Amino acid sequence: RKEVEQDPGPFNVPEGATVAFNCTYSNSASQSFFWYRQDCRKEPKLLMSVYSSGNEDGRFTAQLNRASQYISLLIRDSKLSDSATYLCVVNPEDSSYKLIFGSGTRLLVRP
């Protein structure tokens, strides 16, 4: 089983749509979770951290289900500028320095 697994997409949605991405992780000891955004051939950029209680940042909502080892990202009112690849990222254990990246889910927002 892959350490971090995502649906590769692409998700092709119209402007204004709501879209949800899912991610599963294999290591139940994982402590920290993040969503990063990556534009084509650019560096990953932190979109938001994911907390156990769920958290929201404007149009973006992240949820964590530790029992199912499942993370989600909801984007409301999609903008053209949201078109990118969304990376689910996990810090596998508290003592680890590394981040494990999923392969990403590609989002295309059309006019």
Add this chain to the structure above:
Amino acid sequence: EPEVTQTPSHQVTQMGQEVILRCVPISNHLYFYWYRQILGQKVEFLVSFYNNEISEKSEIFDDQFSVERPDGSNFTLKIRSTKLEDSAMYFCASSQDRGGEKLFFGSGTQLSVL
């Protein structure tokens, strides 16, 4: 906003040659990292560096790879004898704290091994 800078943006080399990729992390950051991304694949961790020593490394980071912080500002990745499969985008990153919160990436060096 402070940023991580990497040079060069593109590097072309012949198989078997040594390359050094350079990075200037954000000045008050304490943790430094190298990641790589082969075209069309996921971002992969190579190595982390803290307190002037390697704190963690992946299986990819074998004897052909080394890192150094030669002065107070630069952080380098050296590949001693490049292979075709080393062709990738190499990202340097830095953070104030360990673990991923507020990890800042540089814009990357595209390494092409011919």
